[in-house]
Amino acid sequence: MKCPFCQHPDTQVVETREVEDGQALRRRRRCAGCDKRFTTYERAEVSFPGVVKKDGRRVDYSRDKLAASLALALRKRPVSADAVDAAIGRIEERLLQTGSRELESAQIGEWVMDELKRLDDVAYVRFASVYRSFKDPAQFVQILEEMARGGKTIRAPRGKKS
Template sequence: MKCPFCADANTQVVDTRENEEGDTVRRRRRCVACEKRFTTYERVELQLPQVIKKNGSRTEYQRDKCKASMMLALRKRPVTTESLDAALDRIEERLVQLGQREVASDRIGELVMRELKKLDNIAYIRFASVYRNFEDVNEFSEAIREVEAPPQTPPHGPSTEL
């Protein structure tokens, strides 16, 4: 691992810790050359499906693009970075569980909305208004009623549709 400060390849691991879920390892490192410390993170790299865009083109799933969209909706909202990262992890976990080589961008949008609804209702409304292309106040009212209503579980148990 090269030092981000001086680019020397000789670094030492000072401390290693796993997160609570056990899916990420945090390492504190020290550069032997310049003595500065920095942190690295390790996580399993999963094979995520290709994304089929609305125009039919295909592209790689990009966590940063998904995160940027969610951060825009969460702007100035009281949601921690850790909560956002956990939501992104759940989205990616769900995409892997689907077991498909390709997934429509609409499906990812629905997963994002589901996670935003858990994190913050205002962020959910913001994202939904752009994602669903609200054109009048009635559509906003409908989305607000949706977040105000208690979640309804179907008689057969929780939905596994997405």
């Protein structure tokens, strides 16, 4: 693999570890040319189902788009990158388990909401408000009540220490 910094063709694997519950390998590499280190990920190449959008368009599944949606909902929230990667892995596992050639985007959206509910209350409400196109504050109250009924506690914002 070429070095991303100097394009030298010789790099050495310094460390390898499993990530995403064993679904991928993370490798730390060192360039023999410039001695800089960088990280690569290795995943099995699989064929994901196509995604049917609300308007009927068909698009290829995109891990990057899924990651961007999660990142937007989780922006400035205390959730680790490893937890986000694991959530993406679980969603992709569900995609593959369907065995379908195509899947409605609404189904993927529901799975994203399930994962966000596990990761962070605020991110879940953020995503749900956009995904379900909330029109008024009563819809926010409704989703908060649903979360409270489900035993999910809504954390109060932390105050600043003086």
